[in-house]
Amino acid sequence: MTIEKIFNKEPKAVQAMFNLIADKYDFLNKVMSFGTQKYIKYRSIKNLNIKPDAKVIDLCCGTGDLTRIIKQIEPDADVTGIDFSEKMLEIALSKNKNNQIEYLQGDVTNLPYPDNTFDFAVMGFGLRNIQNAEKAVEEIYRILKPSGCFMHLDFGKHNFLSKIFDITTPILSRIFTKNYSAYSYLIKSKQIFPEPDDLIRDFENKGFKLKGRKDFLFGVISSQIMIK
Ligand SMILES: C[S@@+](CC[C@H](N)C(=O)[O-])C[C@H]1O[C@@H](n2cnc3c(N)ncnc32)[C@H](O)[C@@H]1O
Structure with a gap:
C-alpha cells in the first residue's frame, strides 16, 4: 500500500x-467525532421511516454501525451490509447478534x-x-425499486467548524494509532469531497430526486435523502 495509491x-x-x-x-470514530457520530447516524436512519419487511442495504457498511441502527429502529426490516474490506466485515460479524443481519464482501461499483x-x-x-x-451511484439507482430511497451521509460543508476536524483528526490519530497516513488520507478525501448542494446535483444527474436533507453540527455533517 503506497500513499499515492491511497x-x-x-x-x-x-x-x-x-x-x-x-x-x-x-474507537477512533467515537473520539474524532467527539461522541456525536452515533447520534447523527441514528437520526439519519430514523428520518427514513423504514417500514417492517422493507429490504434495506447498507453500502460500504464497514463495521456495521448503520445496519445495527436500522435493526434497532425497525427489527423486522430485512437488512444487508456490503463492504470490500474483510477486516471491517469481521468486526461487523462479531457484533451481529443472532445473525440477524446479512453481511457480504463485495464492491459497491458492481x-x-x-x-x-x-x-x-x-x-x-x-x-x-x-x-x-x-x-x-448508478449501481445504487439500479438496485433500488421504483420510488426506493437512497440516504447518503458524509461530511458536508467545508466551513470553519469542519476545519477544526482537519486539525484535531491528525493529532488524535497520532496519539491513538500508528496509521497516521491513513488518517491524513481521510482528511484529504473530506476536503476534496463535493459539498451537499453539488452532491445533490450529481445524484439528480443520475436520475434521483431530492426528498430531504438534514444537516448536523452546523452543516459539517450532512445527510441527503434521494428518491428513485
Ligand atoms: C469510512 S468507512 C465507513 C464505514 C461505515 N459506513 C460507517 O459509517 O462507519 C468506508 C468503508 O467503505 C468501504 N469501501 C470503500 N470503497 C468500497 C467499494 N468500492 N466497495 C465496497 N466497500 C468499499 C471501506 O472498506 C470502508 O469499510
Whole structure:
C-alpha cells in the first residue's frame, strides 16, 4: 500500500487501508467525532421511516454501525451490509447478534443484485473513498425499486467548524494509532469531497430526486435523502 495509491483511491489500496485500521476504526470514530457520530447516524436512519419487511442495504457498511441502527429502529426490516474490506466485515460479524443481519464482501461499483431489489439503500462515509463514485451511484439507482430511497451521509460543508476536524483528526490519530497516513488520507478525501448542494446535483444527474436533507453540527455533517 503506497500513499499515492491511497490518494488516487485505487480500490486495492483503499481496501488494504481499511483492513489496516479496522481494529481501531470504531474507537477512533467515537473520539474524532467527539461522541456525536452515533447520534447523527441514528437520526439519519430514523428520518427514513423504514417500514417492517422493507429490504434495506447498507453500502460500504464497514463495521456495521448503520445496519445495527436500522435493526434497532425497525427489527423486522430485512437488512444487508456490503463492504470490500474483510477486516471491517469481521468486526461487523462479531457484533451481529443472532445473525440477524446479512453481511457480504463485495464492491459497491458492481453490486451482485438484480435491478429493482431494495426499498432503501444507505451509505455512510463511503462514497468519498470510491474511485469510480459515478458507477457506484448508478449501481445504487439500479438496485433500488421504483420510488426506493437512497440516504447518503458524509461530511458536508467545508466551513470553519469542519476545519477544526482537519486539525484535531491528525493529532488524535497520532496519539491513538500508528496509521497516521491513513488518517491524513481521510482528511484529504473530506476536503476534496463535493459539498451537499453539488452532491445533490450529481445524484439528480443520475436520475434521483431530492426528498430531504438534514444537516448536523452546523452543516459539517450532512445527510441527503434521494428518491428513485
Ligand atoms: C469510512 S468507512 C465507513 C464505514 C461505515 N459506513 C460507517 O459509517 O462507519 C468506508 C468503508 O467503505 C468501504 N469501501 C470503500 N470503497 C468500497 C467499494 N468500492 N466497495 C465496497 N466497500 C468499499 C471501506 O472498506 C470502508 O469499510
